[in-house]
Amino acid sequence: MSAADPYQQALIDLARAGHGAGSLPAPDGSALRDSPLCGDRVRMQVRLEGGRVSALAHDVKGCLLCQAAAAMLGLHGVGLDEAGLRAARQGIAAGLAGGEAPPGWPEFALFEPVRPMRNRHGCVLLPFDALIGAIEDAGGKPPAA
Amino acid sequence: MSFDALSWRGQFPLLASHPQLHYLDSAATSQICRAAFDAVGLHELGRRANVLRGTYRLAEMADAAYEDARRQVAAYLNAGSADEVVFTSGATASINLVAHAFGEGLQPGDEVALSLAEHHSNFVPWQMLRARRGVALRFLPLAADGRIDLSRLEQAVTPRCRLVAVTQASNVTGAVTDLAPLVAAARAVGARVLVDGAQAAQHGPVDVTALGCDFYAFSGHKVFAPNGVGVLWGRAAELERLPPFLGGGGMIGRVTAADTTWAPPPRRFEAGTPPIAQAVGLGAALDWLRQQPWPEMRSHGEHLLGRLLDGLEALPGLTLLGPRQPEHRLPLVSFSLAGIHPHDACQVLDQHGVAVRGGHLCAQPLMDYFGVTAAVRASLAPYNTEEDVAALLAGLEDVVRRLS
Structure with missing residues (x-):
């Protein structure tokens, strides 16, 4: 019943770094996503320019995996459009399921020990779902004056 | 000793x-305890057949094992009769059964009292009943440590209360509910009492007669028995009054093109093929536990x-x-x-x-x-x-x- 240890110092450091943590003064969209499994909660705010993320901010009430995934989005989320973000989310999910590591997300290597822990995959994906929700929310609003 | x-x-x-x-x-x-594991194996290898349907000897043996399990459960609960024991798929199904069958008789404005300390299994079904029937939910006040504050029961158990649905012990805090004042408060306004025994039943034989409740629910997998089986105990007079929840084989008196009549309890509430081997395992586990x-x-x-x-x-x-x-x-x-x-x-x-x-x-x-x-x-x-x-x-x- 031995298992790989996801709690390497580099992952803890990424979570603690909190890239993108905080709030935006005038977001174009925001979304709150809950994990039905564990009660983790992520609020993501986004500003868009030309359909791409120009700024994002997150507030994570969740585990280290969720915090680290949100920080990873803080590093690489700016510049993505909705399609790119959905593709990234699919790549992360596939990587967790045992597939290739998704290109453009070097920190994914820190999450590889999570692969056999299927109940924790949702912790990693929750910030992605929240950011997709925030972009969807922005898309439903009229552009800021 | x-x-x-x-x-x-x-x-x-x-x-x-x-x-x-x-x-x-x-x-x-x-x-799962060895007694339950062995009982399931013996049943599946030597007595596996559907129950309450067959006339061949193997089916008769399956019937006997299933009904023996009902008697073993009744003994663990100190129930008045084995006919008060309904086999379900678990405590969640047992509570949902009451929410539907008992809930059928409720009117808009009737109240169900429960607490914020309930497991979702004894919480969500009542919210769903509220949406279906327009009943109101009243919440029993909690003390700072999560125990029900028995000094303010009248806030939740009002004259409109029809049912008090409460846990015997919290799955979060482990706090044991002092049920006697709750039962008394319910009786004073003519309400029934459902006890969620999912946590407590694991910690020794239960005495539903002494508890004074009307319904008691628990799961097999929490009492050292197999998954996929649970129990709703109901006071005989209460079960007799309730309509069925699920329809299907085994729960009918007679079916015609025009109408259907219901079997008496407990079979009225056991539509379809029940979890037979699991029930046999549950009975064996409880029989063994009673001797501990x-x-x-x-x-x-x-x-x-x-x-x-x-x-x-x-x-x-x-x-x-x-x-x-x-x-x-x-x-x-x-x-x-x-x-x-x-x-x-x-x-x-x-x-x-x-x-x-x-x-x-x-x-x-x-x-x-x-x-x-x-x-x-x-x-x-x-x-x-x-x-x-x-x-x-x-x-x-x-x-x-x-x-x-």
């Missing part, structure tokens, strides 16, 4: 074959609980959820650690061979009440030992060292 937990542990095949496992998640699912030295086993649990509480309180940043006094709780402890998420703690504890549960524990209203999103829960059964508690405490020291 002292209780030998290690010897008892030997009666559980999984634990016997995993001596290094510190299993402290019996509140979620207990390990419960006073010594409870002393053992209280001793371990004391050691656990003392050790937890020495950890920096730990907040206990629920009452501190051991006499008010089952050997089940939930807690939060400052700056450490329960899932992270559980994952690290797993590296120490310690299996505990973390998350909202299917009790989000109570988590909201305590102002947390999740907690770590360690739940003890009689097969747990001092070594299990020591392993948990050592693992938690590692959790705090690595993650705080």
